[in-house]
Structures are given as structure tokens and as C-alpha cells.
Amino acid sequence: MRLLLFSDLHTDLAAAASIVERATDFDAVVGAGDLAVKRRGLAGIVEVLAAIETPTVLVPGNGESAEELSNACDGWPAAHVLHGTGVEIGGVPFFGLGGGVPVTPFGAWSYDFTEDEARDLLAPCPEGAVLVSHSPPLGHADTAASGRHVGSTAVLEAIERTRPRLVVCGHIHDSWGVRSRAGSTPIVNAGPKGIEWLLE
Template identity: 35%
Template sequence: MRVHVVSDVHGNADGLAKAGDGADALICLGDLVLFLDYADHSRGIFPDLFGVENADRIVELRTARRFEEARELGRRLWAGLDREAAIESAVRRQYAEMFAAFPTPTYATYGNVDIPTLWPEYAHPGTTVLDGQRVEIGGRVFGFVGGGLRSSMRTPYELSDEEYAAKVEALGEVDVLCSHIPPEVPELVYDTLARRFERGSRALLAAIRRTRPRYALFGHVHQPLARRVRIGATECVNVGHFAATGRPWAMEW
């Protein structure tokens, strides 16, 4: 059995269309939407609406952790526009392209920048969407936890720690624990390019220690200090920033 795993697709539809080549199944750990590419500020919904100079500025402010100034810039740019309608229209265009690229079968969960309410409109019969749910693939039980935790970035699908922990608890014991965000381990949550700690989950870390899955797979942190960390019997793996690499992480058994 061979399964390919991707996360943080962020608009890379061409790569996604090839991500399942040679695999029996594809797993996607979310963040299909590209709002703003921190490596190329000309790509994404934000520069399409407001131009590259404003994208440069907002990245500069966020990287410097000047979040209130970044929010004020955003408020000025959005003034007079229907923000919700503009973003939904752009996200719908991206989702149409992303979901069309998924091979069959695909098992997917949401990232923190995704909009879960739109997914049922685009997920074709070969794509199974899971969040706080389990599925058997090739004789192994995979559990999926989507979304992120509340942060200063205020992305679309952020949950309270309690809501997130309830989804983790609902999974019980699994062979492979799949989530968008990592467990709360310093080496796994620190982004070396953004120079900040992202939100990781203590509930995921507790579940790993308690239930000892074979693997814990996740994304979210694009340039982590460590891509793999072993916690007891569990190999914790950041499957990579697919938008940049175009390469899935492979699991065989």
C-alpha cells in the first residue's frame, strides 16, 4: 500500500493534479486557498485585489509582528468594498480548480485558511472530507482533525482550544493521526523564515503520548525548525509546504 500526503497546497493546482501519481490514495491536510504568497507577493487573492505594493507592506508588518498596523492597513484597503463577497468569489474560483485536481480516492481535511462551508459544493464523489472522524485505508485507521487554533492572524477556520480538543478526543486510538497543525512541540511549531512560533495543539501532543499512533502527520508550518520528531513510539512528520515543493510525502506498508 502506498499513500501520498500533502498539506498547504495554497493554489498549486498543477502540482496537486500529479500528487497522487503512483499512489493508492492521496491525503490532503488542508490550506487549499492562496490568500497571499509570502515568497511571491504577486500571487494570491490579496495582491489580485490590492496590488503587489500593498502585499509587500502587509507581509512586512506581519513578519515584524506589528499585527495591529497590518489590520489597520487592511481596514483602509477594504473600506467601501464588500469584503465577504470578494473573498468568497475568489475562493470559489480556487476551489473549483483545486478539487478538480484531486485524484480518486482522496481523503481531505480543512486547513486554517479554508472555508469548510464551501467544500460540499466542490468535493466530487472520489473525495472524502473528514474532520474529527476516522477512516480505514489499506487496513490502517487514519484519524483527521481539521482547522487551526485561534491566533492573531484571525484566519477563517480557527477554533478554541476546547473545540479543537473535543475533535481530537473523538478520534480515539488510530494508527495515523492526521491534522493540519502540528502538536505543541517547539521544534515543530517554529517557522524559521517567518521567525515566529505558530500555534500548535497541546491536545494533539497529549493524544500522541496517550494513544501512541504509528505516525502523526501535519503541515501548517512552512519552514519548521525540525521536520521530524519522535515522541515515544510515534514519528511526527511535517509533510512539507506543497505549494513550494510540489512533492508529496509518501507512506508505504
């Protein structure tokens, strides 16, 4: 299965148009959150992305809520918005977790979850799925400009427990494009340019 991975478009319409243009060459498109900026601009970016007819898996970032994203994608037949839920595409299970984990320092606008809340949301994740998490796992593709690892322990624990075929994340801009591996699981912080991935 050929996947086109992206994250953190942050209302960049040109980047969204590039994803749309490339999407026809893939079996599925995966967006790991933050289409909006501080809960604004979501409708406009989804309007561009909704031209994608390839099955598309999306999770909310910390810049938009699951409800906001689901409502914005209501008229986009190919979109599957996941948050503590999953979907199967072409026989491959996908599972999603949105929001910032752990809670960010950004304030009330940020759609965040504690590690314990994230553990509960990740509990139904099946073994061997493609895990789409806005927040990266701790220690993998999660290095901030300060040099600190700022990823999620709950996401890392879910990887250790379920051994996903792939983890797609975003959130930490300083690690866009970074690839890592936890055990046998590849981890990709996708970023807005879009990364091609052949699922093994």
C-alpha cells in the same frame, strides 16, 4: 500502504497539478489543509485536485472551513473531508482535525479552534490511526520564523493518548518538510511539494 502527503497549497495551481500527476502511484493521498487563501480560491484549486482518482483524505486548514471544503469537494468521488471524523481506507483508519489550533492572530477570516474545542473534536480519534491535523502538535514540526514553537497541546495530547501510526500536518510554513517523532509516532509537516511516505 504508500501515501502522498501535502499541505498548504494556498491556491497554487501548478503545485496542485503536480500532486494530481503523482497521485496515481500511491494507495492514498493526504492533504493537511489550507487549499485556499483567506477563504478565497477554493473552488479553483479543488477543480484541479478533483482529477485525483486515488482515495484522498482532506482536512480544512485555517484558510477554509470544513463546510466550505465539503461543499467544494461535492463532485469529487475520491475525496474524504474529515474534521472531528474518520474514514477507513484499505483497512487503515484515518482521522482528521482541521483549522488553526490554538486560535491564530489572523482575525475573523481564519478558521480557528481553541485547545479545548480541539480536544472535543479529537476525542473520537481511534488508536493507531493516521492522524491528519492542519495544526502540528506542540514542539514538533511547529517552529515559526521567530523560533517559537506554535503547535497545539491538544494535538500532542491526542498523539500521546492514541499513538497514531503517522501524523500529517501543515500550517507552519517555516517548518514545511520537517519530520519529528513523538514516542513511536512519526510526524510530518508536509508542505506543498508533496512527500512520499511508506506507512509501516
